[in-house]
Amino acid sequence: MSEPRSAPTVGQVVLGRRLMDLREKAGLKREEAARVLRVAPATVRRMETAEVGLKIPYLQLLLKAYGVPDEEADAFVQLAEDANKPGWWQRFHDILPGWFSMYVSLEGAASLIRSYEPHFVPGLLQTEDYARGVLKAGAIGQTRPDDIDRHVALRMQRQELLTRADAPRLWVVMDETVLRRPVGGPEVMRDQLDRLLEATELPNVTLQVAPFERGPHPGTYGPFVLFRFAVPELPDMVYSEYLTGAIYLDARTEVATHLEVMDRMAAQAATAQRTKEILRDLRKELQ
Numbered sequence: 637m638s639e640p641r642s643a644p645t646v647g648q649v650v651l652g653r654r655l656m657d658l659r660e661k662a663g664l665k666r667e668e669a670a671r672v673l674r675v676a677p678a679t680v681r682r683m684e685t686a687e688v689g690l691k692i693p694y695l696q697l698l699l700k701a702y703g704v705p706d707e708e709a710d711a712f713v714q715l716a717e718d719a720n721k722p723g724w725w726q727r728f729h730d731i732l733p734g735w736f737s738m739y740v741s742l743e744g745a746a747s748l749i750r751s752y753e754p755h756f757v758p759g760l761l762q763t764e765d766y767a768r769g770v771l772k773a774g775a776i777g778q779t780r781p782d783d784i785d786r787h788v789a790l791r792m793q794r795q796e797l798l799t800r801a802d803a804p805r806l807w808v809v810m811d812e813t814v815l816r817r818p819v820g821g822p823e824v825m826r827d828q829l830d831r832l833l834e835a836t837e838l839p840n841v842t843l844q845v846a847p848f849e850r851g852p853h854p855g856t857y858g859p860f861v862l863f864r865f866a867v868p869e870l871p872d873m874v875y876s877e878y879l880t881g882a883i884y885l886d887a888r889t890e891v892a893t894h895l896e897v898m899d900r901m902a903a904q905a906a907t908a909q910r911t912k913e914i915l916r917d918l919r920k921e922l923q
Contacts, residue, residue: 690716
């Protein structure tokens with residue numbers, strides 16, 4: 637049988653969807669594809685939904701059954717071999733829960749990341765000391781110093797995507813609470829505000845603060861992240877985290893609702909330029 641793993645890479649998700657498209661274009665049902673492999677139909681479904689890795693012998697049999705020309709099949713197999721390689725973040729498997737492993741994979745593949753944060757600075761913009769303070773306070777049962785250091789190292793490496801050649805656009809709306817909640821003391825907060833001001837100078841980063849004075853807004857239910865991808869096989873996706881896990885939403889109605897809420901919050905929040913002034917004012921208060 638195919639090997640299950642904690643979370644698929646984005647490459648495996650894309651290839652699974654392509655494999656399903658090829659099957660449907662060939663006019664075959666999952667049951668018919670399963671007979672080719674002599675497995676249960678559920679195995680084919682799990683391959684198409686990236687719940688299991690793509691075993692190359694199975695893949696070759698399916699591509700032949702779907703009438704894919706040899707040259708195209710060889711290229712597909714090469715893509716599958718590349719997609720099956722562990723992502724860089726999987727060397728943090730000892731401290732990275734499976735439900736967040738998928739998040740890191742999506743984050744690295746996204747062309748646009750829109751985030752609403754009511755509690756803390758988003759991980760992609762945190763300083764090491766700020767991240768350590770957040771993790772010490774929030775990682776119940778996981779506060780061993782070595783584990784926290786590993787979490788911080790993972791978070792810092794994730795931030796490299798903001799300055800790579802094909803960096804995604806990051807658009808963040810933060811409640812003023814984020815900036816008023818002290819984490820790690822005044823010095824840590826000063827450095828964190830400096831980091832946010834530096835981020836506002838990046839061409840692919842937009843920061844907006846939702847001030848208290850603007851009153852309630854439609855996103856007060858909790859934090860969430862919206863991903864958009866350049867590859868057509870991946871729809872827009874919403875990530876929402878809770879205390880012991882997370883959910884990933886890709887149904888059009890749910891994504892559309894979150895997108896509308898994000899747009900309304902962005903319209904109600906301080907502009908990017910005004911946000912810079914707010915950050916500078918708060919920085920002066922901590923001097």
